[in-house]
């Protein structure tokens with residue numbers, strides 16, 4: 251397109267003022283106010299100017315755009331006044347999907363957040379004595395039941411375990427390193443990602459002797475990091491955690507394990523074998539473990555440090571702890587989630603419930619949906635597949651599932667997936683091998699009907 255004709259197109263656009271005084275917008279302006287309407291008119295005009303500049307809008311296109319300009323302003327205004335953070339239906343089968351907010355919380359947890367958020371609370375107040383209290387006691391008491399009492403009960407002869415909570419696991423590792431290794435050295439295997447510390451060994455093999463010979467009088471800490479986002483296969487070697495524990499004890503250096511996901515129950519029951527649990531790690535003698543609140547634990551975003559009480563007390567006394575502390579909403583969510591564990595009510599925790607679903611249960615629901623879809627040109631098949639735990643659980647951790655596979659005679663898989671994302675609420679699916687795959691493992695059963703309707707109307 252020639253530059254002159256672009257200038258003609260720009261001239262066809264009304265001014266912001268003309269647009270706001272467009273009679274079609276009169277009721278919108280009186281309802282939402284002149285200022286809000288002006289902002290939206292400005293945004294719509296800027297978009298049209300961009301489209302002219304980039305050549306996407308020609309003389310024919312601009313006539314169409316101008317005829318719908320009042321409703322575009324109205325839409326813009328409605329959108330600018332609605333939430334940006336919205337719920338979606340996760341049909342990817344990735345249980346801990348970081349982009350989709352990781353662990354969803356159950357109703358009792360949301361209820362506790364709701365009550366604490368809308369009221370004053372005893373966050374840092376001892377009601378019986380009328381004096382200032384500590385915010386961490388609300389969850390430390392439950393962690394004691396779940397960790398110390400379990401360890402004592404198992405006769406593990408283990409130290410007294412206490413727990414503190416910070417904003418996320420990255421912050422937990424930061425606090426631990428800053429407290430235990432400030433000014434000194436941390437020894438970590440080269441195979442365990444991280445950019446901190448003094449590396450030992452090679453990417454695929456690190457022997458106990460590699461750790462041992464790296465220790466100097468500056469060494470403050472041995473760090474073990476769970477390989478959560480990648481896997482090293484083949485010819486690998488890594489000392490067992492017990493070996494690291496005895497080395498740490500012999501040299502009198504604390505051992506910190508960053509578990510990443512940190513399961514509070516044994517996941518072997520659901521077929522996940524290589525995910526070290528919090529109890530397992532503490533039982534083998536690791537002094538401090540760090541883990542996320544919103545991964546396998548199934549709670550809110552948080553970084554949790556559990557370990558020997560004297561070390562945890564040093565971390566609490568670190569001024570960084572104040573900067574990394576979490577608010578009452580997180581404590582409420584974590585307390586309610588932990589209470590479900592204390593009651594052994596694991597099905598109350600959505601991520602645990604999802605992990606425990608069998609492929610047959612999921613298959614039944616998939617079939618019910620498939621049978622409802624009658625749409626010429628659209629094929630809906632039920633097939634075997636795999637769900638992924640995700641969120642930095644063992645990368646190999648997959649669960650057998652049943653998938654809905656959708657293809658269309660007239661639209662590509664990417665187009666179908668985009669249409670599902672455009673439904674309300676948006677449905678997020680996987681695209682693989684030129685088909686759209688929906689895994690109901692991560693879809694709440696009460697959302698099945700919504701998924702069926704969206705597929706029917708795709």
Ligand SMILES: *Cc1c(COP(=O)(O)O)cnc(C)c1O
Pocket residue numbers: 418419420421475476477478479508509510511541542543552553641642643
């Ligand atoms: C996920 C993960 C982290 C980061 O945890 P956040 O809670 O997201 O900060 C750190 N280390 C490991 C090993 C992880 O898996």
